Amino acid sequence: MKKIPYIDVYRDQTLLKDISSRIHAISKKEVQFMEVCGGHTMAIHQFGIRQMLPPTIKLLSGPGCPVCVTSRIYIDKAIRIGQMKDVIITTYGDLIRVPGSSSSLERERGNGMDVRMVYSAMDAVVIARENPTRQVVFLGIGFETTAPASAITIIEAKKSGLVNFSLLSAHKVMPPVMQQLIHEGIRINGYIAPGHVSAITGTRMYQPIVENFHIPVVVSGFEAADILHSILLLVRQVESGTPRVEVQYKRVVKSEGNTIAQERMRQVFSPADEPWRGFGVIPESGLRIRKAFSTFDADLRFPLKMKESPEPKGCICGNILKGLQAPADCRLFAKKCTPDDPVGACMVSSEGACAAAYKYAT
Numbered sequence: 300m301k302k303i304p305y306i307d308v309y310r311d312q313t314l315l316k317d318i319s320s321r322i323h324a325i326s327k328k329e330v331q332f333m334e335v336c337g338g339h340t341m342a343i344h345q346f347g348i349r350q351m352l353p354p355t356i357k358l359l360s361g362p363g364c365p366v367c368v369t370s371r372i373y374i375d376k377a378i379r380i381g382q383m384k385d386v387i388i389t390t391y392g393d394l395i396r397v398p399g400s401s402s403s404l405e406r407e408r409g410n411g412m413d414v415r416m417v418y419s420a421m422d423a424v425v426i427a428r429e430n431p432t433r434q435v436v437f438l439g440i441g442f443e444t445t446a447p448a449s450a451i452t453i454i455e456a457k458k459s460g461l462v463n464f465s466l467l468s469a470h471k472v473m474p475p476v477m478q479q480l481i482h483e484g485i486r487i488n489g490y491i492a493p494g495h496v497s498a499i500t501g502t503r504m505y506q507p508i509v510e511n512f513h514i515p516v517v518v519s520g521f522e523a524a525d526i527l528h529s530i531l532l533l534v535r536q537v538e539s540g541t542p543r544v545e546v547q548y549k550r551v552v553k554s555e556g557n558t559i560a561q562e563r564m565r566q567v568f569s570p571a572d573e574p575w576r577g578f579g580v581i582p583e584s585g586l587r588i589r590k591a592f593s594t595f596d597a598d599l600r601f602p603l604k605m606k607e608s609p610e611p612k613g614c615i616c617g618n619i620l621k622g623l624q625a626p627a628d629c630r631l632f633a634k635k636c637t638p639d640d641p642v643g644a645c646m647v648s649s650e651g652a653c654a655a656a657y658k659y660a661t
């Protein structure tokens with residue numbers, strides 16, 4: 300396999316020890332920093348970041364794994380649509396295993412449902428073109444990182460006059476849930492903000508968190524040195540009492556973000572109230588397809604009334620997504636719930652907090 304040269308630089312032990320000792324030297328206040336990106340959750344476990352920090356700093360994992368925060372009602376709806384005649388469900392890989400109220404797409408596929416895994420929304424369009432007599436539904440999940448690709452796909456589908464393709468949107472945006480956590484009284488002294496999301500959105504959207512709640516936000520990369528450096532920047536802000544939005548991931552994130560991707564998202568989607576696993580409905584935290592593209596809206600093409608149902612007995616995924624509890628607090632963790640046989644969504648996705656804890660701590 301070809302070696303990526305810069306990786307070694309960001310994992311260099313001398314560099315990591317140096318950043319760690321700087322954090323130890325200046326950290327006085329007891330703080331809780333939350334990472335709101337599943338990629339960061341995974342990296343924190345993989346690189347043993349917690350072990351490099353002083354006891355004054357606690358890291359909380361937040362609601363940044365798109366599969367984990369997808370509501371059960373959405374899975375139930377996807378299953379109901381997939382059970383209809385002449386429908387093909389297309390989805391990203393992880394979602395297929397997420398439990399709904401009584402089944403999962405994987406189990407339904409075993410029962411004969413036509414569920415196909417794709418790597419992009421465009422793949423679903425190809426399937427629609429190859430199957431003109433069937434309705435192809437793409438399950439659009441994820442944050443501002445995947446939403447632009449969904450938007451572009453819908454624009455292309457409209458341009459080409461495709462009539463048998465639609466998207467069931469569970470796309471979400473980050474800022475409302477970050478504010479919701481603070482409103483719920485969860486003690487967060489700093490956010491490690493998602494690098495990939497911010498590469499699209501830019502950094503202005505974090506300003507209200509600083510202005511309204513005086514909580515620092517540092518946009519972080521995903522390597523060990525990136526995350527440790529972001530924590531150092533957060534500690535400096537906390538200790539000096541000067542909260543602001545800061546970009547650690549400068550090699551990728553620009554303050555204005557990717558304006559073309561933002562424009563495509565605005566063209567196709569409008570903000571909407573959205574259910575999140577563990578949180579319930581958060582106002583304006585989701586993306587609905589605009590009227591101009593309504594023929595591609597699976598919610599309108601397949602109008603269904605659905606009822607939310609509780610999480611599986613014993614699963615504390617909701618509290619884990621809020622940083623209130625850790626995977627090890629769950630009595631099912633690594634016993635009844637494993638990546639091979641997951642009980643809750645946090646164990647399904649490779650970016651889920653429970654899956655990360657299982658992979659690196661058991």
Ligand code: SF4
Pocket residue numbers: 613614615616619626629630631632633636637641642643644645646647653
């Ligand atoms: S270990 Fe499994 S059952 Fe427990 S919270 Fe995580 S996903 Fe839910």
